[in-house]
Amino acid sequence: MTAAQDGWQRVHPASPFIRGWVALAAMSVFFGRDAFERLLQGRPVVDDRFAGRAPWLLLGGGAVLLLTVAGFVLTWYFTRYRVADGYVRVNTGFLFKQQRQARLDRVQAIDVVQPLLARIFGLAELRFEVADAGQSAVHLAYLPVEEARRLRAAILASAAGGPAATPAPPVPGSDQPGPDQPGPGVPVHAAAGPLRAPVEAPERGLLSVPPARLVGSLVLSEQSVVIVLGAAASVLLSALTENRGFFFYLIPAGLGMAAAYWNSFTKGYNFTAAASRDGLRLRYGLLDTQAQTLPPGRIQALRISQPPLWRIFGWYRMQVNVAGYGTGGGNADGAARTTLLPVGTLADVFTMLAAVLPDPGTPDPVRVFTAGLTGLASGPGGPPGAAAADDGGFVTTPRRARLLAPLGWRRNGFTATDTALLIRSGRWWRHLVLVPHQRTQSLALQQGPIARRFRVADLVLHTTAGPVAPRLVQAGLDEGRALLDAQAARARSARKRQTSEHWLAPASRQPASPHPEPQEGPQYG
């Protein structure tokens, strides 16, 4: 299918049409609808006024179509890619040439995306993310699914830097104690290319989200509350003003809401997570499916949150900042990519935490994280310093500042383990933000005039763009100051420990963490 010369390859020949199907469909609808309506009405296919010019019009339309198709084909012909020597290179364009190369060990994430149409044809798009928070550094659309998976495995194997010399390493499963179940979408690479046939790292299923829970989570989500309130308000308004017209204004709003629900549903449908040597694998999607691979240590910040109504079932949501994903631009696709867990129980949360933070840096992670999720400092009766013992070590807003946050002051707090800083907040909307020490970019202590009255300050941690913005609100000034210093020191020492981007390369790098994780979740649940 692809003419390989010097390792340069082309994407699948059908891909221009799949990418451009919207344009083609729009054109055919534009030209076809009118004619179809005429046929139904028994009129001549071509309007009498245009009848004389019909051949010209047809010719023009055909020329436009032909040019479009030619453009697609040329684009396809001049798009070539190669993965070799530690780089992925893509050449595109025939008028304006672009040659792009990205270092494989700078990979932040690899996604294999299958829109519905591509899925029908057995094709997939490969997105290679480096840290530029914008559009994908490299995206190859479309490759046969097999090829996309093979390429992903090759990139990961090369980026991991471990067994670089051996082309097809039978992966020593030393760090993979779990059963080598090749998940639902992982084929055996018998037909893969002879040159480099890296086997995908075996993976261990972590969790999946049942559809019923997903639906339940949507019903109980924040937007449902907004909808109920909005509906009540509009009913009230129309009753008071006796204006039936109100409901018509609600139709577009309702459609928008339905679309939002639908998006969340399709994006979260069939969500499964698996851990492998090459990082976390997330798969999800109803019509368009997506498979993300997050190599180890690529998560810059993580947030676990719980809207008030989810408390009934004890559900949580997890979102992450990954350097390549950016903020997601506010669309459903981006939001889905930065979601680590759309909805899950506490046990699921601990399973995921264990996967993304193998070394929690504390002897009793369950207690600390549980305190971070649901904990509350001891009430007004207790002495101010006594909270530390039963609250997972969280340091909360001092009592003197309780007027600033009457509800949240016992909740807003932080604690630091050896590997990460935990910031919790919110009495109703519970949040727990987690920033690994070695991912802290910079930090700032901020204080406004009112906060100064109460001798409190905010500590802001800067991470890469994403949905998580770590901010410790209203910490005591002395605690905040101490934390600023301590955090800078911790970040420094953590960075000294990890210097390599190759997660397999120095096997002796950090043997101090003997993978205590798999027991963690089940222990709790």
Added chain:
Amino acid sequence: MRTEAIDPPGVAWLRVSPRYVTVRVAGWALGNVVAVAVLSVPLLLVLNGVWSWPPLWAAAALPAAALLVALWRLVLIPRQVRAIGYAEREDDLLIRRGIFFQRVLVVPYGRMQYVDIGAGPVERGLGLCTLKLHTASAGTGAEIPGLPAGEGARLREQLSARGEARLAGL
């Protein structure tokens, strides 16, 4: 109100050049003269009888209030400039600013992606420059304005060298 600095204790801050006040005043003038002029238009129209509404006192109060706020901010500028400080520690750079709204920023050298030096027309005339540090986070916003050009160049070289030595990935 008692002003207690939120800085970590025991840091020897380097201050920016006092000439930077001039830069800030120039910026202040540019912004506020235009604002006050625009807000004075109703007053002029009312005085000339073109507008019958709003009443004269309201039309006069608007630019007067704007002028008052502007003057207040002008008075603050020297103090604000004196509040800007930076300190090179062994492994990170500290930048502080503000009196009412204080902020102390810590940027580890190993996190710096690149360093910018820029100078606007007024700054250039005074031989000053602004140093900007960029990390992988857009929120860092590390900026030291009002550095003498020589000090800016020295700091840039110093930061680049230290960043190189302590370079970490993301």
